[in-house]
Amino acid sequence: MKKCENAKIPNTFGIDAKAKLFIEYYSLDELRQVLKEYKGERILHIGQGSNLLFTTDFNGVILHSGMARAKFLDDETVEAQNGLRLDDMIAQLTDMGYCGLEKLSLIPGEVGASAVQNVGAYGVEAKDVIERVYTIDVETLEERVFSNAECKFGYRDSAFKHELKGKYIVTSVVYKVKPGDATKTREEIIATRNGKLPKVGEVGSAGSFFMNPFVPKEQANALLAQYPDMPHFPSPQGVKIPAAWLIEQCGWKGKTLGGAQVWPKQPLVIVNTNNASAQDIIDLAAAVSKSVQEKFGIDIHPEVNYI
Numbered sequence: 001m002k003k004c005e006n007a008k009i010p011n012t013f014g015i016d017a018k019a020k021l022f023i024e025y026y027s028l029d030e031l032r033q034v035l036k037e038y039k040g041e042r043i044l045h046i047g048q049g050s051n052l053l054f055t056t057d058f059n060g061v062i063l064h065s066g067m068a069r070a071k072f073l074d075d076e077t078v079e080a081q082n083g084l085r086l087d088d089m090i091a092q093l094t095d096m097g098y099c100g101l102e103k104l105s106l107i108p109g110e111v112g113a114s115a116v117q118n119v120g121a122y123g124v125e126a127k128d129v130i131e132r133v134y135t136i137d138v139e140t141l142e143e144r145v146f147s148n149a150e151c152k153f154g155y156r157d158s159a160f161k162h163e164l165k166g167k168y169i170v171t172s173v174v175y176k177v178k179p180g181d182a183t184k185t186r187e188e189i190i191a192t193r194n195g196k197l198p199k200v201g202e203v204g205s206a207g208s209f210f211m212n213p214f215v216p217k218e219q220a221n222a223l224l225a226q227y228p229d230m231p232h233f234p235s236p237q238g239v240k241i242p243a244a245w246l247i248e249q250c251g252w253k254g255k256t257l258g259g260a261q262v263w264p265k266q267p268l269v270i271v272n273t274n275n276a277s278a279q280d281i282i283d284l285a286a287a288v289s290k291s292v293q294e295k296f297g298i299d300i301h302p303e304v305n306y307i
C-alpha cells in the first residue's frame with residue numbers, strides 16, 4: 001500500500017484540500033489492515049473525487065483503492081473491483097462485443113462509487129445493470145454481499161448514502177451484461193457528452209451540481225399555467241422538472257461568482273473557471289437555489305457531496 005501524509009486530495013473540481021493521511025491499498029487484506037490500524041479515526045473512502053466538494057482540509061484518513069481488475073463470472077455477469085474506472089470497463093466491454101452499460105459511457109468515477117451514487121444517464125441507471133455489491137464491514141472487517149434490492153437504489157441514491165453510510169466499503173460490483181454491439185451508441189453518447197459537459201482534467205467540476213426536483217402534480221399544473229413551455233415529466237415520485245431549465249430561467253447561465261461559474265453549455269453544472277475556492281462554489285450554489293426557490297417555489301438540492 002501507499003501512504004502519504006498531508007496529501008493533496010484528488011478531486012475533479014480542482015479544489016485545493018489536504019488530507020492528514022491518504023492511503024491507497026491494493027488488496028482486501030491491505031484494506032482490512034488499514035481499517036484495523038486506523039479504527040476510531042475519521043475515514044472517508046473516495047473514488048476519483050468526481051462528486052465531492054471539499055469545503056475544508058480533511059482531518060483524517062482518505063482511502064482509495066488501487067484494485068482495478070474485472071473478470072467475467074459467466075456469459076452474463078462481470079465482477080469489477082472498486083478502483084476500476086467505470087468508463088474504462090465500459091470501453092473494454094464494448095470492444096469485446098458486450099452491451100448493457102454503454103449509456104453510462106464517459107461518466108467519470110470508479111466502480112465502487114457507481115453503486116453508492118447509482119449513477120445514471122440517458123435513461124439508464126447503475127441499478128438497472130447491477131446484480132450485487134460486495135462490501136467490507138468497516139467494524140467487523142467481514143465481507144457482506146448486498147443484493148440489488150438490499151442496496152435500496154433511488155435517483156442518484158442508495159442505502160450506502162444513508163443508513164449504511166460510512167459502515168461499508170464497496171469492494172466490487174457484479175454487473176449484468178449481454179452479447180451485443182454497443183459501439184455506435186457509445187460513440188454517440190461520448191460525442192453528445194463532450195459537446196455539453198466540461199472535460200475532466202480541463203475544466204474543474206463535479207458534473208451536475210443539483211438533482212432534478214420532483215413536485216406534486218398540483219404545483220406542476222399551477223406552474224404550467226404560468227410557464228406553458230416548462231418541460232415536465234410525470235412519474236410515480238411526482239412531476240420531474242429539469243433543474244437546468246429552472247436555473248436557466250433565473251438567468252444564471254454563464255454567470256460567475258469569484259472563481260466559480262454556472263457552465264454556459266449546461267446550467268446544471270457549476271465549474272471552477274478561475275481558481276475557485278470551495279466557498280465560491282458554495283456561495284454560487286446557494287445563490288442559484290435561492291433564486292429558483294423565489295421564482296418557482298421549488299427547492300433544488302445538491303447532488304454533489306459536501307465534505
Ligand SMILES: Cc1cc2nc3c(=O)[nH]c(=O)nc-3n(C[C@H](O)[C@H](O)[C@H](O)COP(=O)(O)OP(=O)(O)OC[C@H]3O[C@@H](n4cnc5c(N)ncnc54)[C@H](O)[C@@H]3O)c2cc1C
Nearest residue numbers: 046047048049050051108109110112113119120170206207
Ligand atoms: C464532468 C462530470 C460529468 C458527470 N456526469 C454524471 C452523469 O452523467 N451521471 C451521474 O450519475 N453522475 C455524473 N457525474 C458525477 C460522478 O461521475 C459520479 O457521482 C461518480 O459515481 C463519482 O465517482 P467517484 O469514483 O469519483 O466517487 P467520489 O466522488 O470519489 O465519491 C462519491 C461518493 O461515493 C463514496 N465512495 C466512493 N468509493 C466508495 C467505495 N468503494 N465504498 C464506499 N463508498 C465509496 C464516497 O465516499 C462519496 O460519498 C459527473 C461528474 C463529472 C465531473
